[in-house]
Amino acid sequence: MLEAILFYILAAVLLGMGLLVITRTNPIASALAMVAAFAALAALYALLSASLVAIIQILVYAGGIMVLMIFVIMLLNLHPDDLKPMRAKGWVVVLALTGVWGVVLAPVALIFFPAGSQPPAPLAEGFGGIFSVGEKMFSDYLFPFEMLSLVLLTAIVGALVLSKRKL
Amino acid sequence: MTEVPIVHYLYLAAVLFVIGIFGVLARKNAISVLMGIELMLNAVNINYLAFAKYWGGGNLTGPVFAVFVITIAAAEAAVALAIVISIYRQLKSANVDDAHNLRG
Numbered sequence: 069m070l071e072a073i074l075f076y077i078l079a080a081v082l083l084g085m086g087l088l089v090i091t092r093t094n095p096i097a098s099a100l101a102m103v104a105a106f107a108a109l110a111a112l113y114a115l116l117s118a119s120l121v122a123i124i125q126i127l128v129y130a131g132g133i134m135v136l137m138i139f140v141i142m143l144l145n146l147h148p149d150d151l152k153p154m155r156a157k158g159w160v161v162v163l164a165l166t167g168v169w170g171v172v173l174a175p176v177a178l179i180f181f182p183a184g185s186q187p188p189a190p191l192a193e194g195f196g197g198i199f200s201v202g203e204k205m206f207s208d209y210l211f212p213f214e215m216l217s218l219v220l221l222t223a224i225v226g227a228l229v230l231s232k233r234k235l
Numbered sequence: 236m237t238e239v240p241i242v243h244y245l246y247l248a249a250v251l252f253v254i255g256i257f258g259v260l261a262r263k264n265a266i267s268v269l270m271g272i273e274l275m276l277n278a279v280n281i282n283y284l285a286f287a288k289y290w291g292g293g294n295l296t297g298p299v300f301a302v303f304v305i306t307i308a309a310a311e312a313a314v315a316l317a318i319v320i321s322i323y324r325q326l327k328s329a330n331v332d333d334a335h336n337l338r339g
Contacts, residue, residue, distance in 0.1 A: 072238045079247045086251055086274055090258040095266050102270050109277050113301075116244075116284040121301045128305050133273070133312045140316045141266055144323050150330065151264060162257045169249050181242045181289075191288065196298050204295040205302070216306050223310035230317035233324070 075115060082108040093151050095141045099134060106130045118196035244285035252278035265319045265329045269312065276308045 085105035092098040106129045113122040194200050205213055251274055258271025280301045287297025322334050 069238065075239045075243070079243075082247070083250060083254070086254040089270050089274065090254055090262070090267075095264055098267055098270055102273070105274070106277075109281070112247075112281065113284055116281075116288045118284045118287070118298045118301065121280070121284060121298050121305070124302055124305055128309055129273075129277075133309055136312060136316060137266060137269065140319060143320065144266075144329055146264075146329060150328065159261075161260055162253060165253050165256065169253070173249070174246065177242055177245055181240070181245070192293050195293065196284075196287075196295070200295055201298045201302070205299050209296075209299050209303075212303060216303060220306065220310050223314050227313045227317035230314065231320045 071115060075112070078108050078112050078115070081105075082112065095146070095151070096138065099138050099141060102137075103130050103134050106134070116196075117191060120196060120198045120201045241285050241289040244281060244289075248278040248281040248285070251275075251281070263330050263332055265322070265331050265334075266316075268331060269315050269319075272315075273308060273312070276304055280304055 082105055085101045085108060088101035089098045089105060092101065106125060110122045110125040110130075113125055192200075255271045255274030255278060258274060259268050262268050262271065283297040283301045283304070287294065291297055319329060323329050326333050
């Protein structure tokens, strides 16, 4: 019961903050709403018994990516006249997507995953914790992990090259 | 024991994804567009973790890939913000409509 109450509260907070992120004209306001949305997301991940992902969400997203974004927002020093409100162009796509979801995909999802279905087996002790996820990551997914380190290296070099005035 | 059906997680992720797409399409500020992309990536993560818990049968692939998605998002944010800074330096604007040099 507690889990259900928490889920619906967190889902409402997440969607409200997501809408705030999209609708605020001031980028700092949307960045702060984004931090709140990330906190709600981390709590949702913890609710899904993925404690490691929840902690990484706070550390990397709220602590790293959002600080970087706020840093860039302040660096650009945009004048209030530069900040244009939303345009109405996206409504068509959003309405189409919502229609496809509501009419086609949602009933199909309900057929495949009926509301009463429970997890087939109780989860093992420590599921989603740092030991179990780390063991999986460094055994079965060692190659993708190493590829990711290459991606990060490329991203570091790319960001440097792009943002440097003269090389 | 879980009481929240997996479909509700899927619905939440879908709504969050649509909010993110709307942000990407409707905002003019390049940084707000980036925030919409981050929302979409997080919607994907919700799906990964929900399926890992409800249908994985103890398989940890979902959490592992959620961590990978977060890593990719960090790399993407770094490169995209570098591009935004570089565009601002050239055009004195962070408006995505002003950067139309590559439009045919």
